[in-house]
Amino acid sequence: MEEVNELGVSAGPGSRKGRSRVTVKDLARDLGMSVSTVSRAFYAEAVVAPATRELVLKRARELGYRPNPMAQSLKTNRTQIAGMVVSDITNPFYPEVMSRLAAGLHEIGMNVMLISAPQAGEIDDAVKLLLSYQPDLVIILAATLSSEAMRECRTAGSPCIFFNRLSSDPDSFGVSCDNAKGGGKAADFLIKRNHKRLAYISAYADASTNMERRDGFLKRVVERGLTRPVVIEAGSFSYEAGYEAAGAFGELEERPDGVFCANDIVALGFIDGVRNRLGLDVPGDISVVGFDDIAMAGWPSHGLTTVGQPVDEMVSATVELAATLAADPREKPIVTRLAPRAIVERTTTRRR
Amino acid sequence: MEEVNELGVSAGPGSRKGRSRVTVKDLARDLGMSVSTVSRAFYAEAVVAPATRELVLKRARELGYRPNPMAQSLKTNRTQIAGMVVSDITNPFYPEVMSRLAAGLHEIGMNVMLISAPQAGEIDDAVKLLLSYQPDLVIILAATLSSEAMRECRTAGSPCIFFNRLSSDPDSFGVSCDNAKGGGKAADFLIKRNHKRLAYISAYADASTNMERRDGFLKRVVERGLTRPVVIEAGSFSYEAGYEAAGAFGELEERPDGVFCANDIVALGFIDGVRNRLGLDVPGDISVVGFDDIAMAGWPSHGLTTVGQPVDEMVSATVELAATLAADPREKPIVTRLAPRAIVERTTTRRR
DNA sequence: CTGAAAGCGCTTACAG
DNA sequence: CTGAAAGCGCTTACAG
Known part of the structure; x- marks a missing residue:
């Protein structure tokens, strides 16, 4: 973190918080390039000289620069946030799934915002709060969204993926076991x-x-x-x-x-x-x-x-779907059904 | 949502996503006020005529306006996001706690960003991702942060609260049972x-x-x-x-x-x-x-x-601490210890 | 291939 | 008490 000081980035008046974060401006100054060029280096689609890109990326790593996702989302309308709505946390199936889903989403660079409602009734408010962050999509585990909440997701432009339990709403995605x-x-x-x-x-x-x-x-x-x-x-x-x-x-x-x-x-x-x-x-x-x-x-x-349940497959399918939806939310709703695994025979059954 | 159309807010070029969100500008235009005044109405500390404030708030409710937290955080350096790091999800104690913590945090207007690592090793990357959203604080459940990750939290300006399991790091907060x-x-x-x-x-x-x-x-x-x-x-x-x-x-x-x-x-x-x-x-x-x-x-x-365990008390203490920290992250680290509840006697013990 | 400029949606000194 | 303006950290047409 010494480099931050090297850069001469001062805390500044706004940061009572002591947050000295390297910004694209700092990086540009350090490299003697324009902000535009630096920014472009982070987008594979953007046209920028290969050598320049390499330089930028290398220096960024050194200084610990990461684009501020809040600022990014203001321009791009993408947040890289996946909302996760859970209610039935007493069923151990869901913690297992949450954990794996979260890990999978992290791998594709998404972050998970968690809404958990003890009672079903309280979910609506929390969903509103969630939606104000404009999640690229929301994944619903073991919860039933009120039709009002579903409508709000739609107007907010955040597609819904129902995991395991499906919705009757024809406008939402689903991943479930057969x-x-x-x-x-x-x-x-x-x-x-x-x-x-x-x-x-x-x-x-x-x-x-x-x-x-x-x-x-x-x-x-x-x-x-x-x-x-x-x-x-x-x-x-x-x-x-x-x-x-x-x-x-x-x-x-x-x-x-x-x-x-x-x-x-x-x-x-x-x-x-x-x-x-x-x-x-x-x-x-x-x-x-x-x-x-x-x-x-x-x-x-x-x-x-x-x-x-084919949990691995269900999680993979959901993460894949999330990646697609994050890139283009206008995909048409689709429900994926995975075949159940074989029955595991233990000691609560026997031949008659 | 009809009002959105009334307002004449068009989807605009940037919103391939079909996100038509009411902004402070729309609201200001609708009310015939300046953007500054409208914005001020949402802050109790800001000076604005009571009647004006009421008007703004009322219309905001009608139009479903909510300040965009991403934009807010760009100015204020506060995100209203609490990071939540979990690893030991197989212990049912944690899902119970997560759920209640999340609910409590929602009540004070914070959102929860979840990091869940199956293996302890994978946590570092996820923490980096989390930190890029500048969470106002991060709550750590049943996980041990590497000292590098802890340092990153510090430089990012996000104080850490260890819940239940405490850290040896003297610079972090803690809420635990005695x-x-x-x-x-x-x-x-x-x-x-x-x-x-x-x-x-x-x-x-x-x-x-x-x-x-x-x-x-x-x-x-x-x-x-x-x-x-x-x-x-x-x-x-x-x-x-x-x-x-x-x-x-x-x-x-x-x-x-x-x-x-x-x-x-x-x-x-x-x-x-x-x-x-x-x-x-x-x-x-x-x-x-x-x-x-x-x-x-x-x-x-x-x-x-x-x-x-005094879970209710531990959760309340954590939420309270979160509220304090969200307002002023420079509080000095403190560890809260709550007395355990009475032993619940069931059938795995008997008098000898 | 690169840079200057506009603008995303907000907040907040600064004038009035 | 209110408004015009600057600026938070980015991206991205638009020129060159």
Whole structure:
């Protein structure tokens, strides 16, 4: 940082903050070039003598110069910011995804602005705050945007990518697992192991993920000639909801022997509920299959058999889409569906 | 959004993006005032006729005008951005904290820029990217910044707040639980229930949280006249580390009857390890106490007795500090310590 | 290939 | 109390 002083960049009156940052002006002066030329050196498309560019880039590195993205965005209307809206943070699936998404976005030079709403209601205000930074795009995890918020994104010119859970809005992008297929896999898995009476534990009823997994599961079961599975409404994607669902499960006159849950966290709650409240054995009395394959599913205390999500592929697809959208936000909305991974068989299922 | 058109704000040449945003200029024209006056209306300290201010604010609301923070920051050197650096996302304690911190920061009008590094090594680059946005401060969760990164924060003028885990750097802020006291509480708890031979499962050895909890625990145990607890090095704050530590625990010639773990997630792993690998009963053979009181600790399948962190207080303190720092970054570094909550007694401990 | 100039959307001394 | 002007750090037509 000595070079900063070499340059003679003084703190200046505006910087009570003590921020002495190298600006394009400093760099230009140091190099004896015009600001325009220096600026151009940073853009591959810009026409500038190769030798000049090299000189600029080299000196920039030495002085630790980086273009100020705030100033850039004022001119370019691009911010290199990806908004990330999250609400259902209690599902461990999302921290895992957030972390990997953020890393991927950093790699393409984007920064992530995080909006996290404990309650769904509070999301709107936060989205407004986010939008004032004009993010190049916003990625929505496990949250449902109000139609007002969606409209605001549109007027702000920030396209929305729904990750995992899709939106009913036809104007937004989506990256998701082929959940219906995943539901079908769960059905095949249980039927192959000779289960006869199946059930589905439904989470948040309106979530696309929930509906697709349910429908895929039911459809396949019926196709295979078994009776249509019972559906128990747990109400949300949470451990508690799964735990409560065990109560309703206990009331069934004919007890199912195979259960597919909307996701892992619901499955874990359901299993605990079934064990504690109904005194049943898993997998002795019933088999339970989850969806996601979060790290916890692999813990010995749980050993959950589950349909794995193709997280790597989903993250890559999202990052790629982000790169495209950052370059040209006018792409037409598209929904990408990735095939689920193979079922991971652990200890919550067995052959009947 | 109709008003935008009323105003006659055209998309303009620069906005291929279709971003038609109301600017201060538009608002001024609409109100027949100067840009200066309009701008002033948004600052409580600025001198402007009350009636004028009201008018401006009202119309701004109607048109959906919000000052562009990018442009603002160019003048003010304040960005209203809080950087958030996270690495240990597998510990569920952090998602809970992130979510609440983000919400609190949004309430004081700050936005959160997230850096998440899967491996500690990759954090430096991401921090550089973050710093180019000149965050008013950066909050560090469960991560250790390289000294180079810390220096960069300093030259960038962004003060660092270490949350939970403290830094050895004397130049940074900190908000943490009184971990030593928490360790002492765990000791008292086990001793009161007549445990005689105690052990501590250590996580990442260099983490301040780990050291303080350990030392507080050991000190209190010795003070109370018991023999100094065995310390087993699990190596990291993870389930896997706890699980592995059970192996080392099994090798001990004299088996402890009470174990205090560096945090909940380590405790859960340790318990599973002890049960699966050693065939021991918890709490039959040994009692286990954790630290944090994450949601999972309360699950029936775990029922972990644990020292609760004062998360609410820690989050409030951090947000308050952020507000102060955003206003004046030259505050002197201070470390806030909050008392741990009472131990939550569940089913992994019993009286001997 | 390079430079001078305009302007992105703001804030804030400086006059009046 | 208000307005005209300068300037924050950039990019990018426009000349040369």
